[in-house]
Amino acid sequence: MKHSGPDACDAWQLLVQFFFAQRAHLPLLAAELELSPAQCHVLHLIEPGRPIPMGRLAETLACDASNVTGLVDRLESRGLVCRRPSAADRRVKALALTPKGARLRALLLDRMTVPPVTLGRLSVQEQRRLVQILARLLE
Amino acid sequence: MKHSGPDACDAWQLLVQFFFAQRAHLPLLAAELELSPAQCHVLHLIEPGRPIPMGRLAETLACDASNVTGLVDRLESRGLVCRRPSAADRRVKALALTPKGARLRALLLDRMTVPPVTLGRLSVQEQRRLVQILARLLE
DNA sequence: CTCAATAGTTGATGATGTCAACTATTGATT
């Protein structure tokens, strides 16, 4: 018994293709801000004013906790994030953006969300449809 | 003169979000096949029966040529790809999949293109629309 | 109070990625 029809497979295949295409762009974009792709991902996940425990970060990144330690070490040494011991549980350390980190994050999101020219080939109606569909995909 | 309207920006933002969500899945999926994310990308780019020069690979991956050397060294030592000197230009080496490599690649694509459950939430009509839109985005 | 479980760090190791320097080959200019 098949869960997804041929159209779902086609769509997914295209999304995977899109994913690999983007994967190649990220290092260049990151380098311009003197970040690595992994650091971009971390910065992307720490929302301003919403500190996040390191453990949750490891979970979202699907990587080992010790990897997060190193990643954060480097970001912290550049003054982009800071570790704050949690009041509720003294084992956990919450990561917060410094003002400098928040500015860099904003710049990063800004650069990343400049749509490529190909998006301009779609009509406004198609763009809206795409938004609707993707929103349901990600919810 | 405006290049992209607000809808294009929204759409792109969602695609970026999708990208980061997928990025976290890849290492797990790759590990099941005893591959790294980078190796998945390489394998994805070498189509069976269509050898590709190492330089082109570096270009597509947007990374240094020396990086490709190491990447290919490891894949070759596992018998997944082989370097073939080009007849036309003895400087270039074309990468081809071995039968074993082709099988692993097929397995990889198979696993990657299993649509996530969220795609099933879309109607078939929406799926078709998504396919149409993405196809134009990637062409 | 004890003790297993959890959050994070450390150290060892391998993979990824860059850069600079190198070899071999190519192709254009003289």
Next chain:
DNA sequence: AATCAATAGTTGACATCATCAACTATTGAG
């Protein structure tokens, strides 16, 4: 034909990414 800059790929040095195992500190259940 001889030269020489440009190109394809490799090598070595080095930083980063990522895993694992072992460790410390803290928590929470019994």
